[in-house]
Amino acid sequence: MYDIPGMIGGYTDDIHALWKDVQDSHPDLFWTPRNGGHWVSTRHDDMVRLCTDTACFSNLEPFIPIGIVPHTGPSQMDAPDHAPFRKLVSMAFTPASLNKAGIRARAAAVEIIDRLRPQGRCDFMQDFAGVMPIITFLNLLGMSESEAPYLLDLAKRLVPGQPGMEAAQAETHDYIAALIHDRQVRPGDDFVSMLVRAQVMGRDLTATERHNVVQLVVTGGLDTVINTTSFAMAHFARHPALQRELRENPDLLEGATDEISRRFGTSNLARLTRVDTELAGVAIRAGDQVLGIFPLSGLDERVNPDPMRFDPRRSKRRHVNFGSGPHTCLGARLARREIRIFLEEWIGTMPDCHLAPGTSPRMSTGIINAMTGLHLEWQPG
Template sequence: MGDWATDFDIFDPEYVQHPFAIWDELRQVCPVAQSARWGGSYLLTTHADVLSTAHDVDRFSSSSVLVVPVPFTYDEHGNRSRPVINADPPEHGPERRLMLPFFTRLAAERYREPTREMCRRLLLQFVDDETVDVAQDYARQIPTRVIADILGLDPERGEEFTEWVRGALELGLMDSEILRRSREAVESFLDREIERRREEPGDDLISFLLTAEIHGQSMPLHVLRSTLSLMLVAGIDTTWSAIGAALWHLARHSQDRRRLVAEPELIPVAVEEFLRAYSPVTMARVARADATVGTTHVEAGARILLNFPAANRDPAVFDRPDEVIVDRGVNPHIAFGTGIHRCLGANLARMEMQVAIEEFLGAIPEFELSDPAAVAWTGGQVRGPRHVPVRILERPGRP
């Protein structure tokens, strides 16, 4: 790769595998990088620029939040398929408020014990194994089943859900045919689920949104379908990546792992630090008119990448930003975004991460990477480890 400041590539293997040094360099020389790749965009690397741009809904639109421009899709009536994450004010507020009851801290607690039981069942599946891929066999399985429960879907279809996730947020961003097939599969599946709820309503989110109203009107079908698609796809990939990154870290840092085993009450604090240090998500905004970000001029229509992971390693905000400090006291990270589009599922993701780590360390307190070279990360919209093979060194009562 040449000059990251003028020709960055979010899919470049070096960027995916080793982004931290790149962001450090860019903060010093830019700090807003530019690139003509993947449709052209600007990459923000400081906490201040990311924060101000995310909050400035008057100058920067959420109409297109993917890091690569992809064609909009439309229903048979010509309505653009658009989830709430792509809505700007004034449409955004009422649509988001409809779903808030399902994602409050109290609502997330409803799933804590079912998630704990699920983690224990997953751990039993490799109770006799010497090695396990904690990203594939553990981290990936957890959000798939939780989001299926919230939407009232069959959790046994998790493999299909994962394939759609990769098609929408990973492989499909570089291959339009994969993206098209994934979109069609998700929409067709959700159309069937929506019709089933019309006939047999339940207590899930799909049933709720079918009967909910905005200003006395039902949520339009194209918005409903797109919002449910977002919940299914984004709800799986981001949490899968976050849990996988945390376990990857613990496999490499025995002092942190052993401290959390000895002090499990510290795990919620450590989760916040893992979120800061290994934030998975980068989002985009579109400049409504010519604007200035920091000291950089951007033209109307330009795509601005809100690099939350880089913002969370900004030394202007975080002490020793490149160190993972599991008992970090002051931690104003923005791993879940910031502003009106802050992640709706933040409470749910925190709970899943806490339980996943608690249960894993309780069952397998000693483990290490079995093959560091086999660890594989994905990048682009969501950065996270897809394969983390570990060697199990100890189980309680079975050294």
């Protein structure tokens, strides 16, 4: 976990405000000796270059420090190997699959809200944000919804820097191995079964490639929407007028979906410098890691005026919270659908929600900006 001024006991109640303070008080690119030593990039245009200038920047080591996350196939590949594996994974995100998953996502959201509304309170991250996206993703992959509670618990324990993360990685490895074995013995028409039988570049996947691709697909989509919607809800709970504005003006929901994506990014990912080069006017050497604080791409006032203000009417939003270039997030379209469903069903139908008295959001940072607790209350009637 990165050492950020203002964090107490590893947590804060507004991680984006803390990162914005770093952006405003530090050079565009600066060096830190922590986590093995690496550069930190804080501005939009430089992060676009990190994503798109593949001649200078490699995706082989996107995590800080090197070795903290085992290699997981396409997310840690460069050309020419990357494209065939990315094409394989992209087969999960066809329009038909996305439509089917979106229908289930909405049904799950309605079911959860109907159950929670009479209670007048909830832990939003645990009870809604941590349930609907996982059910959606399991349906996308053709897996049983009964896996949802276990995968939510696993996603929370897999955050690098959290206690027990290494044990959770070993548990994940065993879970994926068992899943692959089950599909080999009892193949179905689900996406995981397809991956188990898949070929790439005219050959069968090796055992390691098969494991890595299945693990990437099953675990790679667990945390983004969970945390993005939780960050948004924490902001709305502090600004109830925003809840009413969106509820009364459904024509703003498209802009609000884009604004959530810009304002509440989650991933802090690195690139490995291939050759001696310059970034932000600073000389960096081949072999150096450069960490992009991707949520800051949308909070950069040079490209988004008044960036901390949530404005569903904002035009020409710019950010790279879903990446850019060859490693643009394959799940971005699904994430946007889920965010839109959150707005339509939770914000559109629930009473005004506020932070439960005596509580504040608990957020942490590292490879992922994460919400660990968000207690809400509302009038049940």
